[in-house]
Amino acid sequence: xxxxxxxxxxxxxxxxxxxxxxxxxxxxxxxxxxxxxxxxxxxxxxxxxxxxxxxxxxxxxxxxxxxxxxxxxxxxxxxxxxxxxxxxxxxxxxxxxxxxxxxxxxxxxxxxxxxxxxxxxxxxxxxxxxxxxxxxxxxxxxxxxxxxxxxxxxxxxxxxxxxxxxxxxxxxxxxxxxxxxxxxxxxxxxxxxxxxxxxxxxxxxxxxxxxxxxxxxxxxxxxxxxxxxx
Numbered sequence: 001x002x003x004x005x006x007x008x009x010x011x012x013x014x015x016x017x018x019x020x021x022x023x024x025x026x027x028x029x030x031x032x033x034x035x036x037x038x039x040x041x042x043x044x045x046x047x048x049x050x051x052x053x054x055x056x057x058x059x060x061x062x063x064x065x066x067x068x069x070x071x072x073x074x075x076x077x078x079x080x081x082x083x084x085x086x087x088x089x090x091x092x093x094x095x096x097x098x099x100x101x102x103x104x105x106x107x108x109x110x111x112x113x114x115x116x117x118x119x120x121x122x123x124x125x126x127x128x129x130x131x132x133x134x135x136x137x138x139x140x141x142x143x144x145x146x147x148x149x150x151x152x153x154x155x156x157x158x159x160x161x162x163x164x165x166x167x168x169x170x171x172x173x174x175x176x177x178x179x180x181x182x183x184x185x186x187x188x189x190x191x192x193x194x195x196x197x198x199x200x201x202x203x204x205x206x207x208x209x210x211x212x213x214x215x216x217x218x219x220x221x222x223x224x225x226x227x228x229x230x
Contacts (some may be wrong), residue, residue, distance in 0.1 A: 007185045014181035015202045021165045028103030033110025040115045058108035065103040098170035105165045117152035150221040157214045
């Protein structure tokens with residue numbers, strides 16, 4: 001028990017890194033997903049094909065493999081560019097690399113989630129908004145976004161859960177998150193089971209709190225739908 005209390009603050013700090021990583025990656029993935037969904041629905045064929053290639057390629061690769069490719073390949077590309085410009089070599093921090101790699105990976109999944117949600121919106125509502133002369137931003141905010149959020153929420157929640165669990169993979173590239181801290185402490189104290197159990201509980205608490213938030217948001221969106229239908 002003394003070992004646990006001595007090293008628990010380090011694991012808790014690592015969990016804060018995990019939380020920050022997951023939130024940052026989800027923001028990036030959401031932005032990529034919205035942009036990718038727009039590209040998949042664009043009128044330009046080349047744009048649609050580029051977005052399709054991105055989603056097929058990324059979703060067909062193991063997240064850890066793609067993460068390592070982006071981390072080491074990105075580092076190599078940046079250093080090659082810096083060398084060509086006669087600049088000092090730059091180093092990608094593991095935290096930044098983690099956000100970018102996870103955001104790119106799950107942006108592909110959210111692309112299809114948002115695309116499917118958009119296609120489920122009654123097109124007559126969108127056409128009616130266009131017919132009355134709504135500006136594009138107003139049309140998106142008033143007509144498209146509310147049903148899009150409601151329809152995409154279940155898939156968004158599932159992807160969020162998978163993203164949070166995938167954050168544990170970033171310990172491979174040296175990020176000192178909860179898993180990295182637990183593995184390091186477990187090896188030094190010869191109690192790996194104890195600290196990995198702590199990490200498991202922390203992950204369950206984190207995803208449990210997020211589940212409550214998503215459920216509350218789902219009820220709010222559903223209540224808005226019922227109110228609009230009265």
